[in-house]
Amino acid sequence: SLSPEGRGVRTTCAYCGVGCGIVATVTGDRQVAIAGDPEHPANRGRLCSKGTHLGETVGLEGRLLAPMIGRRRASWDKALDLVARRFRETIARHGPNSVAFYVSGQLLTEDYYVANKLMKGFIGSANIDTNSRLCMSSAVAGHSRAFGEDVVPASYDDLDAAELIVLVGSNTAWCHPIVYQRIRSACEAGAKLVVIDPRRTETAEEADLHLAIRPGSDVALMNGLLHWCREAGVVDAAYLAAHVSVPEDFWDRTGEGSDLWSVARTCDVAPADLRRFFEMFAATPRTVTMFSQGVNQALAGTDQVNAILNVHLATGRIGKPGAAPFSITGQPNAMGGREVGGLASTLAAHRDFAEANRAAVQRFWASPTIAEKPGLKAVDLFRELGNGRIKALWVMATNPAVSMPDAGAVRAALAACPFVVVSDVVAETDTSVHAQVRLPAAAWGEKDGTVTNSDRTISRQRALFPLPGEAKPDWWIVKEVARRMGWGTAFAYDRPAEIWREHCRLSTYAPDGQRLFALPGQAAKGNADYEAMAPFRWGGTPFADGRYPTPDGRARLAPVVQKAVAPPLKDWPLTLNTGRYRDQWHTMTRTGLSPKLARHREEPLVEVHGDDAAREGLVDGGLARVCTPQGESLYRVRVSEAQRPGEIFVPIHWTDRTASGGRTGLLPRPLVDPVSGQPGFKASPAAIAAV
Ligand code: SF4
Numbered sequence: 001s002l003s004p005e006g007r008g009v010r011t012t013c014a015y016c017g018v019g020c021g022i023v024a025t026v027t028g029d030r031q032v033a034i035a036g037d038p039e040h041p042a043n044r045g046r047l048c049s050k051g052t053h054l055g056e057t058v059g060l061e062g063r064l065l066a067p068m069i070g071r072r073r074a075s076w077d078k079a080l081d082l083v084a085r086r087f088r089e090t091i092a093r094h095g096p097n098s099v100a101f102y103v104s105g106q107l108l109t110e111d112y113y114v115a116n117k118l119m120k121g122f123i124g125s126a127n128i129d130t131n132s133r134l135c136m137s138s139a140v141a142g143h144s145r146a147f148g149e150d151v152v153p154a155s156y157d158d159l160d161a162a163e164l165i166v167l168v169g170s171n172t173a174w175c176h177p178i179v180y181q182r183i184r185s186a187c188e189a190g191a192k193l194v195v196i197d198p199r200r201t202e203t204a205e206e207a208d209l210h211l212a213i214r215p216g217s218d219v220a221l222m223n224g225l226l227h228w229c230r231e232a233g234v235v236d237a238a239y240l241a242a243h244v245s246v247p248e249d250f251w252d253r254t255g256e257g258s259d260l261w262s263v264a265r266t267c268d269v270a271p272a273d274l275r276r277f278f279e280m281f282a283a284t285p286r287t288v289t290m291f292s293q294g295v296n297q298a299l300a301g302t303d304q305v306n307a308i309l310n311v312h313l314a315t316g317r318i319g320k321p322g323a324a325p326f327s328i329t330g331q332p333n334a335m336g337g338r339e340v341g342g343l344a345s346t347l348a349a350h351r352d353f354a355e356a357n358r359a360a361v362q363r364f365w366a367s368p369t370i371a372e373k374p375g376l377k378a379v380d381l382f383r384e385l386g387n388g389r390i391k392a393l394w395v396m397a398t399n400p401a402v403s404m405p406d407a408g409a410v411r412a413a414l415a416a417c418p419f420v421v422v423s424d425v426v427a428e429t430d431t432s433v434h435a436q437v438r439l440p441a442a443a444w445g446e447k448d449g450t451v452t453n454s455d456r457t458i459s460r461q462r463a464l465f466p467l468p469g470e471a472k473p474d475w476w477i478v479k480e481v482a483r484r485m486g487w488g489t490a491f492a493y494d495r496p497a498e499i500w501r502e503h504c505r506l507s508t509y510a511p512d513g514q515r516l517f518a519l520p521g522q523a524a525k526g527n528a529d530y531e532a533m534a535p536f537r538w539g540g541t542p543f544a545d546g547r548y549p550t551p552d553g554r555a556r557l558a559p560v561v562q563k564a565v566a567p568p569l570k571d572w573p574l575t576l577n578t579g580r581y582r583d584q585w586h587t588m589t590r591t592g593l594s595p596k597l598a599r600h601r602e603e604p605l606v607e608v609h610g611d612d613a614a615r616e617g618l619v620d621g622g623l624a625r626v627c628t629p630q631g632e633s634l635y636r637v638r639v640s641e642a643q644r645p646g647e648i649f650v651p652i653h654w655t656d657r658t659a660s661g662g663r664t665g666l667l668p669r670p671l672v673d674p675v676s677g678q679p680g681f682k683a684s685p686a687a688i689a690a691v
Contacts, residue, residue, distance in 0.1 A: 010037055012451055012459040013051040014106075014444035015585050017329035018042055018178045019453020020051055021535060024445070024464050030058055032445065032464055040535055042156060042453055048177035049583050049597060054444070056594040058465070064427040064440040065469025076470065076480075079437055083394070084484030086419045090392040091123060096369075098391045100127035100381055103342060104398035105135065105331025108449030108461060110499040111474035112333070113340040114491065115396065116348060118482045119375075120341065121367030122490065126353070126375030127390070129344040131398045132334040133378040134679055137345075138296040139327035140338060141676035142305025145558050146313065148550030149350050150338055151516045153542040154288060154324035155455040159186050161322030164284040166194045168218065168308065169294015169682075171201040174582040176292075176328055179454075192284070194277055196221065197294060198577065199607075199649060200642035209277055212644055214268040215575055215683040216298060220562035221274075222307035223254045224263030228278040229315055236316030243546040244313050245554045253559040254310070266562060268644075285315075286322035293330060293579070299680035301673040306558035313555050319543035328454045335452035339517055340503060344375035345677070349507045350517040364509045365490065377677030378404065379670050386413035394421040396474060397441065401430035402587045402655045405679045406630045407665030423477050426589045430655050440471040444590075447473045449496045450533075459535040475499055497530035516542055516549055568646065572685030574612065575647045576628060578664050584653040591653075604654045604662025606635035608688065609643040616688055623661075623691040626650060628684050630669055634661030634691065648688060 008023035021040020025033045032055045038045035067079035074082075090099050101119050103112065112130075119128040143150045159165060159182050172180040180203065187193050187208075195207040196218070204210040213221055229235050230251070240246055247253075257266065260278070264271040281287060289312065295304045308325050317323035329335055341348035351357040353373055362370035376384055382404055384390045393414075404410040414420055414434035422432040423439040432438050445464040452458050467473075475496060482491040493499050504523035507515075516539050525533075548555040568574070583600035585591045592598070606626055608618060618624050620639040625632055626648065635650055643649060654662030668684045 008035065009462050009464055010460070011462040011464070013047070013332065014054060014590065015050045015332060016176055017331055017334055017454040018176050019332060019451060019457060019459055020047055020178055021459060022047070022051065022054070026464050030060065030465060031055070032058055040459070041537070042455070042457055042535070043178045046178050046181060049600070050585060050591060053594045053596050056596065057590045058443070058445050059593065060468055061593065062427055063425060063443070063468065064438055065471060066440060067470065068438040070436060076472070079439060080480050080484055083421050083437055084481050087392050087481070088485055090419065094391055096123050096125040097127060098389065099123065099125065099393070100376065100385070100390045101394045101396065102378065102381060102398065102400060103128060103130045103396045105130060105132040105334040105337055106397045107337065107474055108333060108447060108451060108496070109336035109340060109503065110449040110496040111478070112337045112342045113499055113503045114475045114478045114493070116341045117365060118478055118491070120347060120371040121362060121365040121369070122482060122485070122487050124369035124371060126344050126371035126373065127381065128342065128375060129378045129381050130337050130342045131378070131400070131403060132331060132337050133343065133677060134297070134403065134681070135293065135330040136296050136327060136334055137343060137678040138298070138301030138305050138673050138676040140343065141302040142309055143327070145302070145306055146309040146555055147543070147548050149516055150346070151539065151542050152327055152454065152456060153318055154326035155537060156182060158288050158322050158324050158326065159183055161286060162186060162191055162288040163286040163322065164192050164194065164280055166196065166281070166287065166289040167203060168196045168289060168291040170290060170292035170328065171197065171203050171579065172290070172292070173201070173203040173206070175330070175580050177582070179328065192280060194280065198644050198647060209273065209280070211267070211269050211273055211277060214266070214565060215577065215647065216300065216565050217267040217562065218295060218304040219300060219307045219560050220257065220263050220266040222311055223560070223562065224258045224260065224274070225278055225281055226311050226314055227255050227258040228260070229282050229311065232282040234282045235314045239316035239546070240314060243548070243554055245552070245556045247557065247559050250557050250559045253561055256561065266565070285317060287317055288322065288324055288326050290326040290328055292328050294682060296678055297681040298683065299671055299673055300563055301678050301680070302675035303560040306560050310557050310560070313557060319541055319546065332453070333451040335454065335456065336450065339452060339507070344377050344381070347371070350515065360509060361506070364506050367490065377672070379672050379677065379679055382410045382413050383670070385417050388416070390417065392419040393417055394423070395431055396423045399429045399431045399587045399589070401434070402665045403652070404665060405668035405681060406670040407663070408631050409670065423474060425471070429589065439477050440469060441477065442467055442471050442473045446471065450500060455537060456539055457535050457537040460533050495527065497527045500530055501525065569685050572628065572687050573646070574686045574688060576626065576667060576684040576686035577647060577649045578652050578668065578681050579649065581651050581653060584651070586653065587655050588653045601651070604635050604651050604664070605638040606688065607638045607640045607643050607649040609645045609647070610639050610641060611645045612648070612688070613637065613639045617690045618688065625689050625691050626667065626686055627689070628667045628669070628686045631666030633663040633666055648686060
């Protein structure tokens, strides 16, 4: 775990799904020097601004350092006894589905595993969902639909080998900067870059071709590409015959409106640009299509994912170096959460709720029960909280009062819930002000465990400092509540290494010979091996042999079709898009501590095309109120030709605690993709007015 010089500790960045390795050298009391780990395969020594300035965020300012019951400090025993008693009583009175956990892609895999085990195997409900639902659950659903298991069939090495990289709905230069550096290196070596994004982002500025498509027209674009490839003879008939199930009416259904002119009209792009993209794609077998929140955070997000996967399956561009569809995750451990079943829609170790899987997991856990069916996904969970059907909620390491769509309703639901527990590193968040019990959790630099990044590389996060005050790791807090609920034997963990080994054993338990997520060998490793664990990627090159983890071993093409793109509403003439800034993370509880990071964007801006600004009387640098049917908030105006006319963009980071405006969570509708349950953040009807 020590760097070669023996001074720094090898750990992993706290922020995004790129999962960069860090060498952290403690230089004083709560002081640490940060450098990129030259041996980590994700970043090879490089860090972006957020990772570089992690050292500015490890102070104790604003930390929760003792358990609190209401406004009073309490002992751990008293707080944990209260949490266990209230959950037990609620379950006894109203049943297991009357309680819920809402957790986070910031948790380490070991934390996630223990919380999932408690809820699904011991409480007997699947009402545990995660903020990763807001980030990439459409990719999970799309992978499962096409491959039979949620597997990302790509690695960062594929970017080096690609001759064409297509970025869909991803401002990679800002949101995954180190991956973007790798893409730039590939381009310098001759690869071409196409960016598909309604906005002319910093990423799009540098692309060989930018298609500023109409929001929500991705299926039409990909179906058009698919049929262009078919006409061009690029569809791999031999691969389809050997490895892919093609529904009988697939080509007819996906073919409607797929000619170049119709697609150009639907997507609102120039036919010549569209043709250029199609020709580039058809001519380049080594193509990686990387997609992110612009694809996932849509009301047809899963269909959009499958439209991309269809093209790669049909052209046989999968399971080969430099040829793959690549979902890149937002959070540092969204992938680890997927592996342990941290989503309400999966059980554990990439298993679903099929009877045989339920029986196997229950046998492995020796648990008294097992969740019968998927639980409430995030938006439904908070709706049921508001309806009074969820009567006790535990929020871990996330801030749904800011980040959920229709956040005003989420706040009201939290305020009305009879019992809310929040475990967090921050003393007061917009969520924790509604908690009856607040539990102090260990932060980055204090806790030990593992994370899985976007290309399935598992890395260790390691403690640099002693636990401050009375803070405890999340896995410890959960196991202590489980013990007090009567399940001490099943949760008798003393260290994260024990949880890791159990998780690895479960991944290979009763293997059916097809499951790709399996960590053989890891389960036998001792504590010293865990301490010294070097980053490793599981799964090799998935699907290299053309076999998929479906009952018949074949992948499946999904006959997805473009839904009509609704015209603007009279009172809501604009389309609101949301996203991230380069130097901030989520609701700024950590990055907000760094003065250097604040310099990049000091306040929340609404970006507006010049035509819309002129019509609404907005001036660059003035203030404007952005309104939707859900709520409204104030922003500084930036007139920008990077926006398409009729579309505006706002950042997600600011909260009531950081600014008087920029409360973006209040604006989107609580509408979700029907397959994945992921909210459609990317296209809300909106209006704007000068202030
Ligand atoms: Fe951290 Fe992501 Fe930046 Fe890497 S790219 S340093 S993981 S924020």
